Amino acid sequence: MKPDIKICGLKTPEAVDRALKRGATHIGFIFFEKSPRYIEPDLAAKLAEPARGKAKIVAVVVDPTNDELDEIVSLLKPDILQLHGSESPEHVLTIKALYGLPVMKVFSVRTADDLKRVEAYIGIADRFLFDAKAPKGSELPGGNGISFDWSLLGWIDESIDYMLSGGLNKNNVADALASTKARGIDVSSGVETEPGVKSVALIDEFFDAVEKADAPVMAPGS
Ligand SMILES: O=C(O)c1ccccc1NCC(=O)[C@H](O)[C@H](O)COP(=O)(O)O
Numbered sequence: 001m002k003p004d005i006k007i008c009g010l011k012t013p014e015a016v017d018r019a020l021k022r023g024a025t026h027i028g029f030i031f032f033e034k035s036p037r038y039i040e041p042d043l044a045a046k047l048a049e050p051a052r053g054k055a056k057i058v059a060v061v062v063d064p065t066n067d068e069l070d071e072i073v074s075l076l077k078p079d080i081l082q083l084h085g086s087e088s089p090e091h092v093l094t095i096k097a098l099y100g101l102p103v104m105k106v107f108s109v110r111t112a113d114d115l116k117r118v119e120a121y122i123g124i125a126d127r128f129l130f131d132a133k134a135p136k137g138s139e140l141p142g143g144n145g146i147s148f149d150w151s152l153l154g155w156i157d158e159s160i161d162y163m164l165s166g167g168l169n170k171n172n173v174a175d176a177l178a179s180t181k182a183r184g185i186d187v188s189s190g191v192e193t194e195p196g197v198k199s200v201a202l203i204d205e206f207f208d209a210v211e212k213a214d215a216p217v218m219a220p221g222s
Pocket residue numbers: 008009028030032035036037060062084131140141142143144145146165166167168186187188189190
């Protein structure tokens with residue numbers, strides 16, 4: 001089955017256009033002010049316009065207040081809220097009830113302990129995203145361009161819908177898909193020339209790598 005592909009941290013019409021042309025199923029906008037990928041909600045709304053009905057528009061927030069969410073939801077009209085902080089199951093339920101939107105809850109992973117709380121969110125979060133935990137000293141909860149040990153996800157049942165992220169790029173995405181049961185992948189730094197600067201060439205190369213990974217292996221002579 002073709003994986004969902006989310007290109008995250010978009011800030012230009014060129015990058016949005018290329019992601020859509022190549023078949024991104026999700027595009028993400030970052031509403032975390034310390035990020036080099038931060039974008040004002042009104043600008044994100046303009047950039048997202050060509051994606052409506054073609055790809056899911058994802059608003060990435062970190063321990064958001066209701067005021068922040070009110071502004072983002074009313075301007076951007078996202079399809080999904082990506083909660084990338086330490087939102088409790090109760091907070092996730094409150095957000096879902098307030099905004100009526102599906103939630104993708106992020107777990108930041110370095111060790112097995114980081115996955116202990118997943119069960120508490122089953123039936124509450126609509127989808128999970130397993131991302132690498134920020135390295136010491138980083139101010140960013142995501143978008144750090146580093147991977148984690150995917151074998152830590154081995155116990156996660158196939159019935160659990162999750163995306164995988166953290167340091168994915170054209171060189172490791174095939175391996176990531178083969179080694180996990182991720183139904184989707186999410187990339188940011190791997191399609192950038194520097195933090196916050198997306199490259200249409202790297203977006204192309206990333207999609208090429210996913211398509212190659214997905215292509216059936218032909219028997220010799222067939
Ligand atoms: O990308 C950011 O700057 C960011 C900042 C704060 C919270 C989340 C952030 N990114 C969320 C994403 O979904 C990224 O795509 C994900 O962390 C993977 O990033 P990367 O390892 O750079 O591919």
